[in-house]
Structures are given as structure tokens and as C-alpha cells.
Amino acid sequence: MALSFRICSSSPLICRATLSNGDNSRNYHTTDAAFIRRAADLSEMSAGLTSPHPNFGCVIATSSGKVAGEGYLYAQGTKPAEALAVEAAGEFSRGATAYLNMEPGDCHGDHTAVSALVQAGIERVVVGIRHPLQHLRGSAIRELRSHGIEVNVLGEDFESKVLEDARKSCLLVNAPLIHRACSRVPFSVLKYAMTLDGKIAASSGHAAWISSKLSRTRVFELRGGSDAVIVGGNTVRQDDPRLTARHGQGHTPTRIVMTQSLDLPEKANLWDVSEVSTIVVTQRGARKSFQKLLASKGVEVVEFDMLNPREVMEYFHLRGYLSILWECGGTLAASAISSSVIHKVVAFVAPKIIGGSKAPSPVGDLGMVEMTQALNLIDVCYEQVGPDMLVSGFLQPIPDLLPVIPSEDATVEIDPSVDPFEPSIIFFYKTWDLYGSFSNFSPHPIRMPYGEENDDYMTWSSVEHYYQANKFVGVENPKAYDCVEKIRTARSPEEAALIGRSTLRQKPELVRNDWEDVKIEVMYKALKCKFSTYPHLKSMLLSTIGTVLVEASPHDLFWGGGREGEGLNYLGRLLMQLRSEYLGESSVSAEKTSSA
Ligand SMILES: NC(=O)C1=CN([C@@H]2O[C@H](COP(=O)(O)OP(=O)(O)OC[C@H]3O[C@@H](n4cnc5c(N)ncnc54)[C@H](OP(=O)(O)O)[C@@H]3O)[C@@H](O)[C@H]2O)C=CC1
Numbered sequence: 001m002a003l004s005f006r007i008c009s010s011s012p013l014i015c016r017a018t019l020s021n022g023d024n025s026r027n028y029h030t031t032d033a034a035f036i037r038r039a040a041d042l043s044e045m046s047a048g049l050t051s052p053h054p055n056f057g058c059v060i061a062t063s064s065g066k067v068a069g070e071g072y073l074y075a076q077g078t079k080p081a082e083a084l085a086v087e088a089a090g091e092f093s094r095g096a097t098a099y100l101n102m103e104p105g106d107c108h109g110d111h112t113a114v115s116a117l118v119q120a121g122i123e124r125v126v127v128g129i130r131h132p133l134q135h136l137r138g139s140a141i142r143e144l145r146s147h148g149i150e151v152n153v154l155g156e157d158f159e160s161k162v163l164e165d166a167r168k169s170c171l172l173v174n175a176p177l178i179h180r181a182c183s184r185v186p187f188s189v190l191k192y193a194m195t196l197d198g199k200i201a202a203s204s205g206h207a208a209w210i211s212s213k214l215s216r217t218r219v220f221e222l223r224g225g226s227d228a229v230i231v232g233g234n235t236v237r238q239d240d241p242r243l244t245a246r247h248g249q250g251h252t253p254t255r256i257v258m259t260q261s262l263d264l265p266e267k268a269n270l271w272d273v274s275e276v277s278t279i280v281v282t283q284r285g286a287r288k289s290f291q292k293l294l295a296s297k298g299v300e301v302v303e304f305d306m307l308n309p310r311e312v313m314e315y316f317h318l319r320g321y322l323s324i325l326w327e328c329g330g331t332l333a334a335s336a337i338s339s340s341v342i343h344k345v346v347a348f349v350a351p352k353i354i355g356g357s358k359a360p361s362p363v364g365d366l367g368m369v370e371m372t373q374a375l376n377l378i379d380v381c382y383e384q385v386g387p388d389m390l391v392s393g394f395l396q397p398i399p400d401l402l403p404v405i406p407s408e409d410a411t412v413e414i415d416p417s418v419d420p421f422e423p424s425i426i427f428f429y430k431t432w433d434l435y436g437s438f439s440n441f442s443p444h445p446i447r448m449p450y451g452e453e454n455d456d457y458m459t460w461s462s463v464e465h466y467y468q469a470n471k472f473v474g475v476e477n478p479k480a481y482d483c484v485e486k487i488r489t490a491r492s493p494e495e496a497a498l499i500g501r502s503t504l505r506q507k508p509e510l511v512r513n514d515w516e517d518v519k520i521e522v523m524y525k526a527l528k529c530k531f532s533t534y535p536h537l538k539s540m541l542l543s544t545i546g547t548v549l550v551e552a553s554p555h556d557l558f559w560g561g562g563r564e565g566e567g568l569n570y571l572g573r574l575l576m577q578l579r580s581e582y583l584g585e586s587s588v589s590a591e592k593t594s595s596a
């Protein structure tokens with residue numbers, strides 16, 4: 001019994017979910033399943049537009065089965081899906097049911113999503129899956145229930161085939177986040193294009209093109225939905241790829257090259273980092289002079305004692321990457337599969353035959369000798385894309401979170417009592433982490449003046465917006481002013497950071513002369529404003545007394561702590577300074593910290 005949706009043009013958006021056989025009798029399972037699937041589909045609307053982040057979608061349905069409003073999280077640090085949906089539904093929210101593909105993951109002490117539902121008068125909430133991250137799992141559900149709202153979780157409160165399928169769609173849209181919760185590597189997809197006779201290039205190595213233009217546009221979309229694209233050294237030497245997402249809009253992933261020898265061309269498309277960055281990962285000590293050359297072009301080089309796919313993926317997991325697209329040849333693909341870091345395979349099969357006993361194939365030697373050893377993909381999908389066939393499936397199932405659901409009463413609280421004899425370190429980085437609200441990307445707008453000598457207070461959507469914009473404040477150039485405005489109105493902290501960083505790199509003339517001297521002070525003022533504006537953040541900061549705060553950024557050696565503690569950790573230091581200031585222990589100025 002399929003469901004169809006009719007979108008009406010009236011405002012607020014009203015649609016009716018009708019049973020296609022005309023039967024309007026209430027079939028709760030079918031209706032719930034359909035709305036949850038819709039929430040899951042919605043949650044993916046930002047795919048390709050922004051960096052991968054937890055995907056949230058919310059559908060508000062009235063008791064008569066009408067969709068009154070819906071919303072999805074656009075990017076990390078933007079307005080929650082629940083708040084957008086109740087805004088769209090307006091008065092229709094009262095007594096309605098909210099369908100969420102995933103339990104809200106409000107940062108510690110923040111209740112924006114839950115409050116939106118409570119204040120709107122929502123009567124029932126249906127949740128596809130609990131939040132995968134342990135420190136958030138169960139808390140929003142508990143809180144909603146404490147407000148007298150009926151909360152049903154698929155697979156817990158009721159089960160059926162149709163609901164199980166809906167739950168699966170919720171698992172699929174947040175597979176990268178679930179992997180983050182359960183493993184130490186990002187969610188990885190191996191993508192390749194091969195001919196009907198299983199070749200990814202001709203014997204000469206020429207590969208442009210196997211798949212059709214339509215398929216290649218799909219690849220751009222896949223890139224846009226990934227945090228990074230990775231290739232091996234040979235693909236760089238052979239193809240000189242660009243690896244950008246050229247589907248017209250949105251997010252462009254970091255490009256990663258994995259090379260042991262570092263025997264790479266001096267000129268390559270990937271060394272042009274004006275639009276998007278490139279990271280070369282290599283064996284420690286490899287070709288130091290070439291490393292210098294890459295660094296001079298703005299390419300980051302990261303050395304590994306043991307360069308293998310698992311070590312590299314663990315590193316990018318620490319760096320906060322949720323999802324990686326492997327676009328390498330068969331040599332590196334085999335190594336990645338053998339290291340069990342590939343979770344999904346996406347293969348474009350073109351109706352072409354190239355032949356050649358030496359022509360490369362998508363996966364090199366895996367050491368298997370019998371067909372019984374073959375890896376069987378699960379949840380396989382087939383789709384025709386132009387003349388090509390797209391076959392995709394999972395090499396590893398998405399981990400099931402059900403067994404680790406906390407009991408009704410179990411709470412995951414931050415323990416404020418820290419043993420003074422055991423000074424501990426609190427690491428924070430991504431907003432979805434336990435202390436994610438310490439991140440500058442956390443969704444806490446601040447009101448700050450435009451520049452230091454200005455009384456013109458305005459709202460900045462996050463500390464990141466304010467900090468990035470300040471790079472260009474006060475510069476006598478209309479382009480600098482435009483840049484500040486672009487950053488101030490950026491939809492997400494991630495976009496603000498992108499504009500700020502790329503303009504600094506490409507148009508250094510727009511950056512204020514004293515930026516290096518004032519940036520710590522600018523940051524401190526913004527942090528002080530943020531923590532003073534939000535009492536729950538202040539109490540969270542104070543709860544960390546006795547601990548060392550470290551921004552766990554493995555690559556930012558100024559604001560972050562670095563990979564092995566080599567970073568200066570200025571963000572952590574400023575937060576500790578602010579904590580001391582609140583505790584009345586110190587009146588040390590930001591300038592003093594900067595000279596530490
Ligand atoms: N049709 C398609 O979808 C695609 C086709 N191709 C084609 O494939 C061919 C290249 O394939 P292939 O030679 O397999 O290239 P790869 O992209 O697999 O690169 C292999 C290289 O990866 C580097 N590497 C680093 N660490 C490892 C490791 N642990 N294990 C294995 N490799 C590692 C090495 O670089 P180094 O030697 O620098 O140390 C190695 O030589 C080209 O002809 C290209 O056009 C490539 C990608 C996709």
C-alpha cells in the first residue's frame with residue numbers, strides 16, 4: 001500500500017498523505033513508516049551542498065495525516081530541523097505528531113530542537129533511530145517524555161516489516177555518523193568506473209572516459225557529499241585529476257593523495273589549492289625537497305611512520321572527517337579493502353569492451369584463490385544511469401546500535417567533580433562531540449560590534465563567523481567590506497570559514513595589516529561574549545575546572561593541539577583563561593596569553 005504526497009501551494013505548507021488505494025483508515029504503522037521515510041529523505045537534502053554532518057529531518061503531521069511543516073538541518077551549526085519544521089507548521093503544530101529520522105543531538109545543555117517541539121505543542125514524536133553518539137543517545141527522548149510528550153522509537157516501541165524498512169532508511173542516511181560512533185575510521189566508499197569486461201583503463205593506462213557524462217555528474221555529487229576524495233600516487237601520475245565537485249554548487253571535498261615514494265610530478269592539477277585544499281600523505285622522511293616544494297604551493301604534507309589505509313583513515317577520523325570517497329586504482333583499492341576500511345562500493349559499469357590482458361581492473365590482488373572466498377556485497381542496488389549501470393552495495397553492514405541503547409533511567413552526564421590530584425585533559429573538536437559546544441562552530445549566535453572602534457552591534461551566527469569576518473574589518477577597500485558581509489551572512493560556520501580562509505589565501509591585500517597581532521584578542525572577545533550570553537555554556541566551562549582544555553585538531557597547530565601535542569592550542573588556552581576569569585582567579589589579559 002504505497003503512500004503519495006500532494007504538495008499544496010498554500011502557506012504554511014499543507015500536504016495530505018493518502019493511501020493510494022483510497023483507503024483512509026488509520027494504519028499507524030504504514031503512516032508512521034511513510035512519514036519517517038520522508039524525514040529521512042529530507043534529512044539528506046543538504047548532501048552535496050555542505051560538508052557531511054549529522055543528517056536531521058523533521059516532518060510535522062496533523063492528526064488527519066496532513067504534512068503541516070517540515071525542515072532539515074542545512075549544515076553543522078545551523079538551525080535545527082525541528083525548529084524549522086515547527087516554524088513552517090505554525091499553529092498546525094499544536095497537537096500534531098513530529099517525525100524525526102534521528103533523535104535530536106543538541107549539544108550539552110542546549111535544548112533548541114527539543115524546546116522547539118515542546119513550545120509548539122507537539123503531542124507525539126516518532127523517532128527513526130536514537131542518536132548514535134553515546135553522550136547524546138537517549139537524552140532528547142527522555143527530555144521530550146519528561147514534558148509529557150508521547151515518544152515512540154522504531155524498533156523499540158513497535159515493530160513491523162514496514163517500520164523496519166523505514167528504520168533502515170534512517171540508518172542509511174546517517175551511516176557516516178553511525179560509523180563515527182562505532183569505529184575509529186570514517187565511512188569509506190570505493191567508487192570506480194569499469195568497462196563491461198572489467199577494466200578501469202586501457203593497457204596504456206588511459207581512462208578518460210569509461211563512464212558516460214551523466215555518470216560522471218553523479219560522481220561530482222558523490223564528491224560533494226564527502227569530506228574527502230582519495231587517490232593513489234599512480235592515479236596522479238597517470239590522470240593528473242582535479243577531483244573537484246563540478247555539479248554546479250555546493251561543497252567541495254579535500255583531495256588526498258596517498259603515496260609512499262612521493263615521486264609525483266612537480267606540476268599537477270591537485271597542487272592548485274586556490275579553490276580547495278590538497279593533503280599528501282606519505283612515508284616519514286620521503287623526498288624532503290619535494291615536500292618543501294609542495295608546502296610552497298600550499299599543499300599540506302602529512303608524514304606517517306606506517307603509511308597504510310588504516311593508519312591514514314584513523315588520522316582523518318581524528319581530524320573529524322565523517323565520509324571519504326576512494327577514487328583510486330586497483331592497487332590502493334585492494335590495500336584499502338584488505339585493511340577493512342572500505343564500507344561501501346559504488347561501481348559504474350559502462351557497456352564498452354576495451355580488452356587487454358594488462359589493462360588494470362578495479363581491485364588488485366586480495367590473495368583469494370577460490371570463489372568461496374569472494375566478498376559478497378549486501379543491500380545491493382541497481383540503477384541505470386544513462387547508458388551505464390550503477391551497482392552499489394555494502395561490504396560491511398551498518399553497525400546496529402540497538403544493543404547499546406541506555407535504559408530509561410541511565411544518563412550520560414558530564415561529571416563536574418574532577419579529582420584535583422589527577423589533572424585530566426578534556427579534548428573537544430567537532431560540535432557533535434561531548435564538549436562540542438566549546439567549538440567555534442557551535443550554533444551560538446553572538447552580538448558584537450562590527451569593528452573595535454564601532455558601536456554598531458550586530459548578530460553573528462557563531463564565533464567562527466565573527467572571527468573570520470574580522471580578518472577583513474577596517475580595510476579601506478569595498479571588496480573587504482563585501483567579504484565581511486559575505487562571511488556575516490554565510491549560512492553556516494563552515495561556509496564562513498571557507499570564505500575567510502580562501503580570501504586570506506587568494507586576496508591577501510584585503511586582510512587587515514594588524515591581523516596577526518590582534519587575532520588572539522579578537523577570538524578572546526568573541527569567546528567571552530559567547531560564554532557570557534549562554535549561561536549553560538558558562539556552567540559547562542566552569543564544570544571543567546582542574547582540567548586542561550585542548551582543541552583536538554590534529555592539523556591546526558596554532559588554535560589546536562596538533563597530532564601529538566605539538567600544537568600551540570590557543571583555543572584551549574583562551575577557554576582556560578576565560579574559565580579563570582569567571583572564577584575570579586585571574587585578570588590576565590588576552591595580550592598576556594598571546595605572549596605566553
Ligand atoms: N576508471 C576508474 O574509475 C579509475 C581508473 N584509474 C586508472 O587506474 C590506473 C592507476 O591504477 P593503480 O596503479 O592501481 O593506481 P592507484 O591509484 O591505486 O595508486 C597506487 C599507488 O598508491 C600509492 N600507495 C600508497 N600507499 C599504498 C598502499 N598501502 N597500498 C597501495 N598503494 C599505495 C603508491 O603510490 P607511489 O607509487 O606514489 O608510492 C602506489 O603506487 C590509471 O590508469 C588510472 O587511469 C584510476 C582511478 C579510477
Ligand SMILES: Nc1c(N[C@@H]2O[C@H](COP(=O)(O)O)[C@@H](O)[C@H]2O)[nH]c(=O)[nH]c1=O
Nearest residue numbers: 193207209210211239241242243244327
Ligand atoms: N576514468 C573515469 C574515472 N576516473 C576517476 O576520475 C578521476 C578524474 O577526475 P577529474 O579530473 O575530476 O575529472 C580519475 O583520476 C579517476 O580517479 N571516474 C569516472 O567516474 N569515470 C571514468 O570513466
